[in-house]
Amino acid sequence: MASYRARLERDLDRWVNEGLITTQARAAILTDLPPERRIEMGTALATLGGLLAGIAIIAFVAANWGVIPRIARFGLILTTFLALAGTSAWAAKVERPLLSKGLLMVAALVFAGAIGLTGQIFDLAGDPQMALRGAGLAALILGLAGNSTPALLTGLVFVGLGDFAGAGPAQGYLPVRGLAIAAPLGLILAALLSSRALAHAASIGLIIGFMALKSDPSGLAVLASCALFAVGAAVARWRREGDSPTASTVYGWLVWGALIAFGLSGFDDHGFTGLPHRAVWLMISGGVLTLGLNDRQPLVTAAGVVSLMAAMAAILFDLGVGLMTAAGVFGACALVALVAGLVISRRQAGARP
Amino acid sequence: MNRGLVWRILATALLLTIALIGLILRENRLRDTGREAILSIDAVDPRDLLTGHYVALRISEARPDLAVCPKGLPTAATPGLMRLAPGPDGRHHLVTGPKVRGELKVTGFADCQDTALSERVPAVPGSPALAAPPIVTLDIGVDRYHADQDEAEAIDKVLRNRNLGSAAIVISVGPDHRARLKGLILNGKRTDITWN
Numbered sequence: 104m105a106s107y108r109a110r111l112e113r114d115l116d117r118w119v120n121e122g123l124i125t126t127q128a129r130a131a132i133l134t135d136l137p138p139e140r141r142i143e144m145g146t147a148l149a150t151l152g153g154l155l156a157g158i159a160i161i162a163f164v165a166a167n168w169g170v171i172p173r174i175a176r177f178g179l180i181l182t183t184f185l186a187l188a189g190t191s192a193w194a195a196k197v198e199r200p201l202l203s204k205g206l207l208m209v210a211a212l213v214f215a216g217a218i219g220l221t222g223q224i225f226d227l228a229g230d231p232q233m234a235l236r237g238a239g240l241a242a243l244i245l246g247l248a249g250n251s252t253p254a255l256l257t258g259l260v261f262v263g264l265g266d267f268a269g270a271g272p273a274q275g276y277l278p279v280r281g282l283a284i285a286a287p288l289g290l291i292l293a294a295l296l297s298s299r300a301l302a303h304a305a306s307i308g309l310i311i312g313f314m315a316l317k318s319d320p321s322g323l324a325v326l327a328s329c330a331l332f333a334v335g336a337a338v339a340r341w342r343r344e345g346d347s348p349t350a351s352t353v354y355g356w357l358v359w360g361a362l363i364a365f366g367l368s369g370f371d372d373h374g375f376t377g378l379p380h381r382a383v384w385l386m387i388s389g390g391v392l393t394l395g396l397n398d399r400q401p402l403v404t405a406a407g408v409v410s411l412m413a414a415m416a417a418i419l420f421d422l423g424v425g426l427m428t429a430a431g432v433f434g435a436c437a438l439v440a441l442v443a444g445l446v447i448s449r450r451q452a453g454a455r456p
Numbered sequence: 457m458n459r460g461l462v463w464r465i466l467a468t469a470l471l472l473t474i475a476l477i478g479l480i481l482r483e484n485r486l487r488d489t490g491r492e493a494i495l496s497i498d499a500v501d502p503r504d505l506l507t508g509h510y511v512a513l514r515i516s517e518a519r520p521d522l523a524v525c526p527k528g529l530p531t532a533a534t535p536g537l538m539r540l541a542p543g544p545d546g547r548h549h550l551v552t553g554p555k556v557r558g559e560l561k562v563t564g565f566a567d568c569q570d571t572a573l574s575e576r577v578p579a580v581p582g583s584p585a586l587a588a589p590p591i592v593t594l595d596i597g598v599d600r601y602h603a604d605q606d607e608a609e610a611i612d613k614v615l616r617n618r619n620l621g622s623a624a625i626v627i628s629v630g631p632d633h634r635a636r637l638k639g640l641i642l643n644g645k646r647t648d649i650t651w652n
Contacts, residue, residue: 170604173650177480181473181476181477184469184472184473185469185470185473188465188466188468188469189466189469191465192461192462192463192465192466192469193462195458195461195462195465196459196462203461203465207465210469214472214476217476218476221476221479221480223510223602224602225480225483225484225649226600226601226602226637226649227480227483227636230597241472244468244471244472245465245468245469245472247468248464248465248467248468249461249464249465249468250461
């Protein structure tokens with residue numbers, strides 16, 4: 104895929120040929136562009152060398168792990184963690200933000216390993232859920248301290264893993280799933296740091312956290328979570344218009360959350376089974392699909408398409424061989440979609456000057 | 457250059473290191489000061505490729521002194537406090553009923569299996585009815601003893617073949633009623649967990 108600069112150069116050449124802009128304007132626009140970020144050959148080789156040296160050290164230590172005294176093993180792990188954090192601080196000092204943030208993520212992973220290895224070295228009886236949550240909390244703190252999106256992502260992943268470690272609905276020392284707390288925090292941080300990657304992870308975490316909040320939720324609870332996601336999506340859509348860089352991502356994922364929750368409310372013992380649920384599901388999916396196309400939001404459009412397919416599959420499954428009824432339901436929905444499309448087209452045509 | 461960022465990263469790393477060291481010191485102190493109990497163990501599949509060499513410990517024993525499994529024991533779904541008391545063999549055993557001298561309380565759960573034959577199985581004429589004592593298994597959060605490969609394999613060998621010797625673990629129960637592994641007794645030889 105061509106870079107932004109290459110695509111812009113192509114467009115500028117075309118505009119110059121068509122007489123839309125002058126060659127001076129072309130040159131001024133290109134000068135205003137920030138330089139393209141390239142990884143130098145020397146940097147790439149140095150990184151590769153560093154990685155290989157790291158692997159060699161790890162293999163050497165692993166081969167002699169059994170003969171190293173316990174206290175020395177512990178010291179080794181802590182030294183590795185502190186060295187990584189120190190190098191990250193140095194990278195921040197010399198204004199290499201990418202290196203600094205990446206190293207903080209590695210430091211967070213090493214700290215997670217340190218928690219596990221410490222338990223092993225000193226034979227500490229531990230709770231896997233607490234260990235994972237502890238690793239997640241440490242990664243989140245490191246990420247916050249160093250404005251590191253990769254470390255924050257690592258933290259969210261560990262908290263999420265901790266939620267599902269151990270026995271069933273047990274929530275350990277927290278009254279709720281860890282993700283239900285960490286994901287909203289992640290969304291706030293994503294907005295503050297303008298990090299789309301974090302917004303993706305936190306939004307997915309929010310959906311998983313809310314869905315798993317109760318081990319056996321009632322239909323009303325599932326519908327309530329659907330309504331919450333829908334309200335959240337509406338707020339994010341509104342914020343998107345205010346030029347918030349992460350609002351589009353959150354908007355897309357919260358639409359996914361709302362549709363997943365609505366779909367789930369029509370299964371098992373949730374009390375909303377049957378054709379009325381499926382018909383509403385179809386309508387909502389179609390509406391979301393249209394909204395996604397209108398807002399030019401691929402994530403929302405994809406949610407609408409997938410939801411539409413799921414709703415149709417559910418109808419066919421419900422009806423078994425009742426194809427005539429299925430034809431009736433799909434026909435009625437198609438009619439509603441056509442009428443709605445016609446009304447919207449006429450309104451837009453009337454609004455045009 | 458953002459000096460605040462540099463100091464924030466360093467301070468956080470230091471804080472996390474202190475927290476980890478503090479956790480170990482606290483656990484070590486509680487292990488040293490807790491009340492000691494010795495429990496019989498059984499062999500289960502050892503070693504895990506991802507977590508290194510260890511001996512998987514199952515605190516399990518046949519209880520000929522119990523006619524049937526005691527009722528109301530904590531379960532995996534609802535863990536709780538269990539009572540352990542020293543027996544004449546010098547090891548601690550699960551007790552229920554009236555208070556026993558020297559007993560201590562530990563958090564976890566128990567599984568008791570009655571292994572007697574069904575009443576529908578007729579006894580062989582002229583012989584006493586076949587019966588086996590209940591098997592009591594405790595889960596108190598101590599389920600592995602990490603060791604290097606040779607040591608782990610040697611311990612596992614003894615656990616699998618009781619003719620080679622006997623095995624038990626030494627635990628320490630602190631005021632928080634949590635069990636902490638303190639050592640291992642193999643063929644009468646005790647090995648305590650140390651910093652070395």
